[in-house]
Amino acid sequence: MALAPAITDIEQLKSHPALARLLGWNATAVPAAKFDRDELTIWVEKSFIREACAILRDDPACPFNYLCDLTCVDWYPSEPRFEVVYHLLSIPTKERVRLKARVDGSSPAIESVTSVWPAANHYEREVFDLFGVRFTGHPNLQRIMMPDNWEGHPLRKDYPVEGYR
Amino acid sequence: MTQFPATVAEPGQDKTLVLNMGPQHPSTHGVLRLVLEIDGETIVRIRPDIGYLHTGIEKTCEAKFYQQVVPLTDRIDYLCPMTNNLTYCLAVEKLLGIEIPPKGQWMRVLMNELTRINSHLVWLGTHAMDLGAMTVFLYCFREREDILRLFEMVSGQRMMTSYFRIGGLALEPPIGFFDKVKKFADRFPGNVDEYEGLLTGNPIFLMRTKGVGLLSAEDAIALGAGGPTLRGSGVDIDLRRDDPYTGYENFKFKVPLGKDGDVFARYVCRVQELRESIGIVQQALAGMPEGPTKADAPKVVLPDREKMKTQMEALIYHFKIITEGFTVPAGEVYQAVESPRGEMGYYIVSDGTAKPYRVHMRGPSFANLQSLAKMCEGHLIADVVAVIGSIDVVLGDIDR
Numbered sequence: 001m002a003l004a005p006a007i008t009d010i011e012q013l014k015s016h017p018a019l020a021r022l023l024g025w026n027a028t029a030v031p032a033a034k035f036d037r038d039e040l041t042i043w044v045e046k047s048f049i050r051e052a053c054a055i056l057r058d059d060p061a062c063p064f065n066y067l068c069d070l071t072c073v074d075w076y077p078s079e080p081r082f083e084v085v086y087h088l089l090s091i092p093t094k095e096r097v098r099l100k101a102r103v104d105g106s107s108p109a110i111e112s113v114t115s116v117w118p119a120a121n122h123y124e125r126e127v128f129d130l131f132g133v134r135f136t137g138h139p140n141l142q143r144i145m146m147p148d149n150w151e152g153h154p155l156r157k158d159y160p161v162e163g164y165r
Numbered sequence: 166m167t168q169f170p171a172t173v174a175e176p177g178q179d180k181t182l183v184l185n186m187g188p189q190h191p192s193t194h195g196v197l198r199l200v201l202e203i204d205g206e207t208i209v210r211i212r213p214d215i216g217y218l219h220t221g222i223e224k225t226c227e228a229k230f231y232q233q234v235v236p237l238t239d240r241i242d243y244l245c246p247m248t249n250n251l252t253y254c255l256a257v258e259k260l261l262g263i264e265i266p267p268k269g270q271w272m273r274v275l276m277n278e279l280t281r282i283n284s285h286l287v288w289l290g291t292h293a294m295d296l297g298a299m300t301v302f303l304y305c306f307r308e309r310e311d312i313l314r315l316f317e318m319v320s321g322q323r324m325m326t327s328y329f330r331i332g333g334l335a336l337e338p339p340i341g342f343f344d345k346v347k348k349f350a351d352r353f354p355g356n357v358d359e360y361e362g363l364l365t366g367n368p369i370f371l372m373r374t375k376g377v378g379l380l381s382a383e384d385a386i387a388l389g390a391g392g393p394t395l396r397g398s399g400v401d402i403d404l405r406r407d408d409p410y411t412g413y414e415n416f417k418f419k420v421p422l423g424k425d426g427d428v429f430a431r432y433v434c435r436v437q438e439l440r441e442s443i444g445i446v447q448q449a450l451a452g453m454p455e456g457p458t459k460a461d462a463p464k465v466v467l468p469d470r471e472k473m474k475t476q477m478e479a480l481i482y483h484f485k486i487i488t489e490g491f492t493v494p495a496g497e498v499y500q501a502v503e504s505p506r507g508e509m510g511y512y513i514v515s516d517g518t519a520k521p522y523r524v525h526m527r528g529p530s531f532a533n534l535q536s537l538a539k540m541c542e543g544h545l546i547a548d549v550v551a552v553i554g555s556i557d558v559v560l561g562d563i564d565r
Contacts, residue, residue, distance in 0.1 A: 118535070147216075
């Protein structure tokens with residue numbers, strides 16, 4: 001089973017319900033999309049992320065009502081440094097989609113999606129704890145894994161695997 | 166919003182008492198710490214405090230070769246090690262674009278269902294013991310011992326099996342293994358009847374579980390609950406059926422659903438799943454295909470020991486895989502698998518080298534724990550114990 005090349009042309013991917021819905025809402029909020037290994041990734045401008053999530057959740061034909069996962073990837077030293085990754089599932093249609101928002105490294109912050117899915121609460125705290133990305137509008141943005149007085153954010157790429165000694 | 170009785174004080178006022186439950190409390194199933202704010206016996210607010218078992222597995226993965234990550238995955242959700250192995254291996258195989266032969270896939274299904282039974286037996290025993298039914302625990306661990314012996318037979322380990330490897334299985338199943346599984350599978354439905362005889366009609370058990378820990382379908386979806394916690398509220402989803410992986414499309418099974426969304430509904434779902442799982446095991450035994458268990462990918466799969474003694478190439482590949490690992494084409498995948506507790510997902514990002522750039526585990530218990538507050542607030546302290554048991558938390562999975 002050889003790997004098929006990734007499709008990055010938005011025009012070819014328009015038939016996917018999530019992308020069609022987002023383009024119909026605001027085409028400027030969607031800078032890029034990719035279909036690779038049977039998975040669709042949509043990049044969303046970070047200032048639109050909460051609205052984009054709410055639009056997808058309330059889609060009558062294919063509601064992405066279940067937040068599977070929320071995490072982050074650190075692309076240090078390139079900029080924008082962080083990519084916050086959202087994995088959504090539509091329980092009625094079983095469609096999946098991955099949203100990504102790029103966040104720069106100088107003062108990383110993005111709007112919280114806890115108002116869209118309460119499930120995001122712990123995930124956003126985890127990303128804040130381990131990557132240092134702040135989520136504005138989060139009800140209780142505190143460390144969740146590490147002790148409160150911990151210095152640094154362990155999953156950042158410039159944090160040594162052995163920790164600071 | 167939970168409707169509190171009128172006598173309950175608002176949180177933060179002086180009338181309430183803060184009570185610590187855990188991290189050493191026996192019914193928190195590990196090192197879960199709950200901060201309870203109580204008014205008399207009634208819970209006003211409940212806040213889970215986690216991280217006591219955080220070992221930084223995600224960070225460690227970034228420093229290992231792809232094949233070296235497999236034994237780390239066992240230690241995440243330690244009650245279903247093979248489900249973790251499976252999710253990780255499927256994700257890397259998807260990144261590489263390889264598929265393993267039918268016998269390997271059917272063996273994975275067989276072992277994965279035995280793992281589900283193993284995990285549910287620990288849940289049933291501890292859940293019943295939390296609620297005061299000691300006998301069930303002893304019965305469950307009797308059958309679990311048989312499953313652990315089967316695990317030891319195939320992998321050499323009882324718990325941290327690391328039996329599934331990228332591109333196949335660690336070892337061929339030994340001679341006589343299938344007969345032993347068959348013997349177990351024939352006997353097990355009778356054992357489930359025994360457990361049900363002790364619990365399902367037991368008035369004490371019913372009083373502790375019926376109408377306790379209510380979770381509506383909307384709340385369960387919004388809070389990201391999964392597995393029997395979601396199905397107990399009547400949401401019809403099971404990834405084995407809806408998004409089949411590793412050959413689950415060849416098996417027939419029912420997806421048990423609850424209606425009430427209480428502790429008892431989740432109990433019924435899991436007990437039904439025990440019966441469905443043993444049905445899948447029977448089907449896997451009856452239709453087990455012949456052939457190899459490893460994919461034909463010499464750069465990824467370690468060669469047979471015998472070949473290494475006679476073939477130069479096999480020796481070279483072995484040396485290369487052990488010393489340098491294997492490169493994985495750049496890209497990213499999210500692989501989701503139905504674990505005993507819900508959707509277990511591995512998100513792996515590759516930058517084209519021999520070490521993963523980022524591995525993220527979506528633990529089902531981490532998601533289920535968020536629904537705890539919704540189920541407990543406004544109810545009694547004693548119900549917390551029943552609710553924790555019913556969402557079946559595994560702290561290794563939460564803290565990673």
